Amino acid sequence: MNGTITGGWGFVWSAYGLTAFFLTAYAVSLFVRLRNERSR
Amino acid sequence: MTPNHRFPRAPYALLALGVILLLLGSYLGLFVAPPEHFMGDVQRIMYVHVPTAWNALLAMTFALVCAIAFLFRGDFRWDARMEAAIEVGVLLAFLLCCQGAIWAKPTWGVWWDWDPRLTTTAVLLFAFIGILALRRFVDDPVRRATWSAVATIIAYADVPIVYYSVTWWNSLHQLQSSPATVSKSFHLPLRMNAFAILFLMTGFIMLRARLASLRLEHELAPPPHELDAVGELA
């Protein structure tokens, strides 16, 4: 144990993956909701 | 009636710009910037976590401006913008907590702890979720807008508390960093992603405000075929 973190790419990928997923999902939901409202 | 109708393509351009910048900034952060001295590669989470934090607080701040403008002017375009800013702010605050937990596990050793910074951030998230819920339960547009504007102004008091939480109380979360405490080689990806998420946030808020305005229009003057449906029911 020398006080430094080795590895941990799994954490990095989860953080970026989660962010990308939710931003994309929000964009999709926004487009769908807008389209539905416009076609009313 | 619809906000930003003069520039119908502006939000899409902002979203496109945001995506490109986010890909570029994240590429630099993940593959070009050096690992941190002690945290190693895990520190790369900073390039998405810190921009998310800044922009979440910015979205809440814009919601506050909209709330004040609505109560002052009574213009429903401000109500639509406020609803948009709160929803996008909630999305970012939620992502912020998730990213923070993922970063905390390898560095602090725990996913979460009720330290002042984390607690006040969770309060902020749930307060604004509460305002979105409140809007769903109030049918009268004037009351809905007024009450949620009042609630937004009150909930916003938590934003400076979140910011100062690390200096007012002892906490597990470190103090605010500044350019002086962050190596120069980390600055570029951090700034690129900050602007990337700013553009995404602005694009989202503009589109979401359009949706809110359209919904209000349809609420006040339902489209003819829906009136027919109401007539058949009656």
Add this chain to the structure above:
Amino acid sequence: MNRSRLFLIIAIAVAAIGFTIIAASGINKNLVYYWTPSDLHKAGDKAYGATIRLGGQVLPGSVHHQSGSALDFDVTDKHQTVHVKSTGIPPQMFREGIGVVVEGTMTREGFFQSERLMVSHNNEYRSPKDGQAVDAKKLIESTKGVDVK
């Protein structure tokens, strides 16, 4: 219209009052996340038995590894020192001189028994190149993540 401006004033007043109360309690340290070794010494008998968090710096030279993940070390705030026996798995960042927050209880035997060991890093992020320029002594002094006065 006038009514909504009245609402505006009331809302701002409520927000300002709430903010002031919390800010004042923060400055008075009425709300406490962790106790420092000095707080623990001052508390006397009140420190025993209750589950509390203790925060401070790992005293350089005090870390002893026991069997498994168990660890012994001293937590200091430069005025007082508390001996800690920890059974929790230490995070990789754990090292001498770093800030820690431990959760557990103070025992009558005079040591702090902890089951949860958290590392509190400071607000500095350095590339390895800068890191080599910073000597270890300076790093130990700069564990601002935990208040060391």
